[in-house]
Amino acid sequence: MPFGTAEYQKRIRKTKERMAAQGIEVLLITNPSNMNYLSGYDGWSFYVHQMLIVIDDEDQPLWVGRMLDANGAKITTWLYHENIIPYPDIYVQSETLHPMDFIADILKQIGQDKQSIGVEMESYYFSAKCFEQLKKGLPDARFKDASDLVNWIRIVKSDQEIEFMKIAGKFADQAVMSGINLIDENVRECDVAAKILHSQVSGTEEHGGDYPAIMPLLPSGKKTSTPHLTWTDDRYKSGDSIILELAGCYRRYHAPLARTVNLGRPEKFLKELADITVEGLNECLAIIKPGVVLEEVAQTWSESIAKSGFSKESRIGYSVGVGYPPDWGEHTASIRKGDRTVLQPNMTFHLIPGMWSEGSGFAVSESFRVTEDGCETFSSLPRGLFVKEGSGLE
C-alpha cells in the first residue's frame, strides 16, 4: 500500500465527519479514485461494478466486487479479509442480474437497508441502472446525493501525497521532453505517443511510473483548434505546431503538464499568442497563496489576456490528484468565474489556460501546490513555445 494504515483511518474519520454533517449513515462509493483513497484498492476492475461501503458505526469499510477481483482487494487494501465480499461472476454484464441487487441484499443482511444512504450520483461508474436497481432493492432507504463528498476531502494533500505528486511532476517533465525531442518532420504521431508512454511508465531509476488517467493528448496542425484529440499515424510536416498535454503518474497521483512545440519558425500570430498566454499564466501563478479565492485567479487571467484583445470562455484549471480513467481531475474546485473555493496550503491544481483557437492553438500549463505564502510548481520546464529548427531544439 502507498500509505500506512493510520493515514487511511484518518481519511475514513474525515469521511464519517462529512457523512454526519450531511445526515448520511451509509455511504456507497463507486468512484475508483475515492475507493483507492480510502482503501488503497488498485486494479483495472472498474469496468465491472464494485463498491466501497462506509458505515457510520463500523471501523472498516466493506469492499464489494467481482469474485475474480477479491484477491486483488486482499493484496492492495488495508481491510480485514472478512470485509472483502465477492459477488458471483454471473452478475457480470448480465441482462437479467445486476451487481446492485447483490449489494442491496448485503445491506439488508447487515441491517443497513432502512438508513440514509449516500450515493455518488455523478460518478462515472454509478450508472443510471445502478441507481434504479438500488432503489428497487432498498425500498425503505432514503437516498442522498453524495457525489463529491470524498472528493472534497481529497482536495488538501498530506505531505506524503505532495511527495508523490513531485515524483509525478518529474515524470511529466521527462515525458514532455521525450516527446519534443522526437517530434520532427516525417515522424509519425503514434511514434511520439509511444515514446511518451514509455517515459511516463518507466519513470526514473528510483521510482516506476503508473498509467495516467488520460492518454497523451497530441493535437497537431489544424487539430490544435481542439484539445482532446489523441494521435493518428500521420507524419508531422514542417510548420506544424503540436500541443502536448499529459501527466506523470506515481501511485495514482497525477501531475499534468502541457507544452507546445513548433516545427520551424512559428508564424507571427502563434508567437504572440504564446507570449500572451505565458504572461497570463505567470500573472496567475504570482497571485496564488492561501486565502485567495479561485475566481480571483480566473479574473487575473481574463484581465491579462484582455489587454491583448483576447478572451476565453472555458475554465482554466481544476484540482488534481488521485485519478483513474477517464479523468485525473478531482471534480471539485475549478478555476473559473463563480468558484468561491478559498486556497489553502497543500491544495493542488492543474492550471491550464489553453488557447485552442481555429488555425493556431497554443497551450501551456503548470501543476502546483499552494504553499504557506505562494505556490510551488511540480515542473521545471520553460513555459514558452518550443521551436525546433533543422533537427535541433531552440
Place this chain on the structure above:
Amino acid sequence: MPFGTAEYQKRIRKTKERMAAQGIEVLLITNPSNMNYLSGYDGWSFYVHQMLIVIDDEDQPLWVGRMLDANGAKITTWLYHENIIPYPDIYVQSETLHPMDFIADILKQIGQDKQSIGVEMESYYFSAKCFEQLKKGLPDARFKDASDLVNWIRIVKSDQEIEFMKIAGKFADQAVMSGINLIDENVRECDVAAKILHSQVSGTEEHGGDYPAIMPLLPSGKKTSTPHLTWTDDRYKSGDSIILELAGCYRRYHAPLARTVNLGRPEKFLKELADITVEGLNECLAIIKPGVVLEEVAQTWSESIAKSGFSKESRIGYSVGVGYPPDWGEHTASIRKGDRTVLQPNMTFHLIPGMWSEGSGFAVSESFRVTEDGCETFSSLPRGLFVKEGSGLE
C-alpha cells in the same frame, strides 16, 4: 474517418430498425464506443458529458458535447457542421448546472420532448444524475432502456472491421513478445509495461497503434491469483510466473491476447495447469462455427477441464471490437452457461479461459472471428507456457 460515409449510414439504418422494433423514436447515445461506431467521433472527451442523438425521421444524428470538443467533432465525424451542437463550458463539472439540462432544452426546441426516448441506462458515462436531470427536464417523455441497442449491432463485423482487427492482432502479438523478451530476473514490472505500451502504440511500419481501452495487465508471482492488477516498480524474481493480458488496438478496434511466462523451470502444478488450460482452449476453438450456441462453447470448456478435476465459475469470453476505457468488451454476448447467442460469420470474441488460482495462475487467450465453417484467430503465437531459462526463451 476510418470508414466511408456509406458504412456509417448503413449503421444508422440498422440502428433505426432496432429503434422501430423497440418502439423508440429518439435514441440518446452516451457510450463512446457507440458514438464512435455511428459517427466516427474520436477524442478523449468522454470524461465530460457528450451525446449522439439519433432521431427516427432525421437523416443524420446530432452530436452534443463540450464547446472545446466541437472542433474535434468537426474533424473526426461525417456529420454536417450544423448537426454539431456545443454546450457552454459553464456546464462542465458544475454543482449547479448539468449538461443534461442543456440537452433537454435542445430536445424541446426541436420538438422531440414528448417522444419515446431510449437511454443507455447501463453505459459507463450515463450517470444516475444524468437520468435524473433528463427526467426533470423532459417530464412528457417516455424513457426506455436501450443500453445495448447499438452494441448488438456491433457484434457482427464488416470485412473492413475484420481487417482492422487483424492489424490489431499483429500489434498484440508483437506487444506480448516485447514483454516476454524483456521479462527477466531483476527487471522492473514498470519497465516491461513501458516496453509493451511502446510496442502497442508505435504499431508496425505500415500502421500506427491506438491506445488500448485497458492498460496492460501484468500480475506476477502471488498476484497471479487475480487478473486485473496492472504493475508496480517491483523487480521480478527467479521462479516468478507472469501473466500478460493486453490488446492491440487499431483505430479503436481491439484484439486482446493473454500469455503466461515463467522465469526458470516451472513447478509441476503450473505446468499441468498450463497443459489443461491450453487443451481446453483448443477444444473450444475446434467446435466454433456458425450455428453453434455460445453456452455450448462454455460447456466444452467445463467438460474438458473437469477431466482433470478442475472447474471455473467465471465466464470464459465475450464479444470484442470497438472500445474506449474502461473496457474493450462489447457488453453483449458472453461465453458462459445460459448465453444462447448463436454464432454467425464475422462475429468476434475474446476467448480467455484464465485460471487465476491461489499460488499459481495461468492464462492464455485467443481473439478470433467466426468464419463460414470454423474460426480464425488474430494471433499466431504458441499457446503454451513460455519458459525463460537463463536469459533465453525456450
